[in-house]
Amino acid sequence: MSHADSDQTYVESTIIMTTVRVVVPFVFTFGLFVMFHGAESAGGGFQGGVIVASAVLLLAFAFGIEPTREWLEGPLVKTTIAVGGATFAFVGLGALAMNGAFLEYEAYGFGSDGVKYGIELVELAIGAIVSGVLISLFFSLASGDFLVVSANNGIEAEPSENAANGSDDAASDSDNGSDDGVDASVGATGGELA
Template sequence: MSNHNPETERVERPYTESSVIMTTVRVVAPFVFTYGLFVMFHGASSSGGGFQGGAIVAAMVLMLAFAFGIEPTQRWFKNTAIVLLATGGVLAFLFIGVGPLLLDGTFLEYSAYGFKKAPKYGIEGVELGIGAIVASVISGLFFAIARGFEYTEGQQ
């Protein structure tokens, strides 16, 4: 919102704080986050998974942004954090997947890890990774689109 050009014809609606919304969000947010994690972890054994869970977590970020303003939220959830979370998710997926190769298994063959319930933990790890990717990418896209664009010359 900051680099909004006054020349635009769009009507400027300054952000107003609403204590009802802020309080509600403050209360709900941890539960939403937990629910997101729950959905991610459940990818291994029932319906659920990283995509859905990640989307829920991202929804929480969006909710915070709407309640407290996009700027403050972004200061809290920095671009660096988003990148680290996204790449970290992919890397987690890759490492968990490549791990069995070192143990004479094939890619993503969790049972090669050898410990009890290895496939379950393997899938959960991967789902967490995917959740991190989805959550961070959606938040990142949201921030990117919210940022809008800068006007250049030759504007009509």
């Protein structure tokens, strides 16, 4: 996974870098606002998490995907996902420990305010999960090593697969082949990926 290979399309642009540098803190804050303020207005953990993830994606587009990935390298994103899931589960289990039902916020004994803060905490946890998963998904897709691997496998596997197929499969193959060459074009795209 060398720089030049996976980051070929990146062109440094002062305008984009400057704009993103100004905009990202606001996007990030807006994402947190949507998470926190989901209780009072439209929004919630899911939407806020997506907005927070998009702030990181903005950085990746402005400063290059590889440098951003290196900047985020380490257990940060993984930990965010895990802590989010664990927080949600423990808020539920904690209520059980306080002699309430699962996720019964009243059981914590803070009254109506406690319910609200419990909900806020759960929204934050959902936001952590969603933003973490989306950020990892983006960098996995963008790095693209897996595509080269699968494309090579496809090319090498195809002839041997056809040879090994019985008459049954061969019939279905020819059936696929008659589909106006759609399969053929997909195969060609896969080949050129490598």
